[in-house]
Amino acid sequence: MQISRKADYALRAITFLVNQPDNKRSSISEIAESEGIPRDFLAKILKELCRAGFLKSFQGVTGGYQLAKDKSQISFLNVIEAMQGEVKVNMCVDDNGGCQCNHRISCTMLPFWKKIQKNVVRDLGDVTFDDPKFIRK
Template identity: 50%
Template sequence: MLKGEAKMQISRKSDYALRAMIYVAAWENDKICSINEISEAEKVPREYLAKILKELALQGFLQSFKGINGGYRLAMPREKISFLTIIEAMQGKVAVNDCVRKAGSAEACSRMGGCAMHSFWNAEQERVTKSLSSVNLASLDYETYYPEARKKAKKQPVRVL
């Protein structure tokens, strides 16, 4: 990082989890996506992806299927899965700085009541949280980035229960 350059970012694990979830969501449960397929499509190392997918399944985001035709599909509707929930499942609470991250804990900032920056960081935290929670897996442009998945989904007959 260059001097004077600020860096706030999500973890690599969260980035890979988002990519995997977006890929699986593109198929809208029309198929079970294999680890190899997701790894290749999203350029994520297979071994690391396997651990991430297992964790996402344990946390209820994905259903896992074992066997030669095994893989993953969404365990809940795309509308219910936000970027924020995926990121927090991978790395814990998203916080713009330690002041906000530790608020309300025993490790809270000692200047909590008398710091001119505190209200700024709280407002910034609210903005970031709102932004990440406003984007869900249903709101993405799958037609452009996953045309094969969308073609298959359009061909599937609609089943009325």
């Protein structure tokens, strides 16, 4: 399992917004420059984050982006899955026929993959943006 560049940039953009004063609207350029994200790619990511309900966008001279949810309600898991789909550590744990190997009926590794899958999903879900570690000084 690898987190996509798109998901990584989405997490960085949210981290930036978490560190802004309440009700401040941040521009794409401001976020892109601060986080080192290509502006055009960030514009697409922010649009998806708005569609997923994590951000609100505002048009006009005073426009920009801000969080649509409380930071305690946004987890790494939510953002990653919004950007790249369901998190899977191995195709064997995909209930939609992901495992295609000859050993799938008698696989001795499957219980371990399922345990790892459960732990990864739990841990990513436990990381929310209200954690003090996200606050930049």
